[in-house]
Amino acid sequence: MDTEAVRSFVRAAELGQLRHAADELGVTQQAVSKRIATLERELDVRLFTRTARGVELTLDGQAFLPHARNIITGVDRAITAIRPGSRALRIDVLGLRSAQAVVLHDYWRSHPETDLDVVTLKVNDPRMAVAAVQAGDIDASFRSVTDPATLPRDVRMIHAFDSPLELLVGPRHPLASARTLTPSQLRRHRIWVPGIAPRSEWAEFYDQLATDFDLRIDAAGPNFGNEVLLDILADSADVATLVGSRDRYIWPTNHDLRRIPIVNPTLAYPLSLIFPRANPHPGLRAIINHFGSLTPLPETVWRPSWGPNTLAARNRSTSWGPPP
Incomplete structure (x- = not known):
């Protein structure tokens, strides 16, 4: 009809x-x-x-x-x-307590008129997030393809912002009283990051981090969620984990967990944004501009090989057109 x-x-x-x-x-x-x-x-x-x-x-x-x-x-x-511009801007984040969701929430609180739909794709392989962008299921995804040369030509990836790492420990851990820590001070301590998914960007990140600083990163065991991990840290004298400084974690007061910044160098997890090269959702421009207002990191920063130091600087541009 x-x-x-x-x-x-x-x-x-x-x-x-x-x-x-x-x-x-x-x-x-x-x-x-x-x-x-x-x-x-x-x-x-x-x-x-x-x-x-x-x-x-x-x-x-x-x-x-x-x-x-x-x-x-x-x-x-x-x-x-x-139709882009006539519907909510759909953005994929790794989790609703992740740094990406926190930054989006901060933006939305300043711009409550923005029609946002924050979703979480249940995928670990960033190529699946790229496929969702290509299909129009989402408008953008906070994922990183660690080899930008493999990106389809109709998809663009830019560096969004960095998430500095902190060590999260319980009160009985030998590093619990430190105000800051250097990477060398983490050596020989067990850093437990359960559930690192093969072929994920964070698997490559932790591999490079462990190699470059001779760290003991343990991914053994299933991931039963943040609540279980926090309970274990609160009772442990030898287990620590790494979290992003902007990640949101909530635990009972009696856990007495401590978040300790890592410095000299700051360990930064680079967060990228993937979106269509042609006709991206018009609401993306203001959000990308917002990334530039975030507090910059210190000069001494470690990033993995696929971080913004190796991505072409032109990818940081907010221009919608193809990079020159």
Whole structure:
């Protein structure tokens, strides 16, 4: 069924004049008349009778009108749901307590008029997030493809911001009283990061971190969630973990956990944003500009090989066009 013919029928029924319906729809009166005639042939009924004042609905037309309105409403809603700028900006984050979600929330609190839809794709492989961007399932994803040369040509990746690492320990841990720590002070201590997924960007990050600073990063065991991890840290005298400084964690007061910044160098997890190269959602521009307002890191920073030091500097530009 031709939805434009249905739309012409609805407007003609509501206005009582084919000419008025044509003017509103931006077509000729003859086009409206042909559309309605085609619809009548398809339905095998008469929808209108002509009068001196215009057109009036037949009994069949009266019965069809509420259903026709529903058809048009459904079509309009479907188009709105997929048209950038007419729907919420859908952004994928790794978790609702992650640094990405925290930064988005800070932005939204300053710009509450922004229509945001923050989602979490249950995928570890960043290529699946890229595919979701290509398919239009999401408008952008906070994921990193560690080899930018493998990105499809219709997808763009920029460095969004860095998440400095902190050591999270319980009160009995030997490093618990430190105000800051250097990477060398972490050596020989067990850093437990359960559930590191193979082929994920964070698996490559921790591999490089452990190699460059001779750290003991233990990924053994299933990941039962943050609550279980925090309970274990609170009772342990030898287990620590790494968290991002902007990540949001909540624990009972009696856990007495401590978040200790790592300095000289600061260990930075680089967060990237992936979005379509052509016609990105217009709401993305302001959010990308917001990244530039975040507190910069110290000069002495370690990042993995695929961090912004190795990504082309032009990728940090907020221009929507292809990089030069």
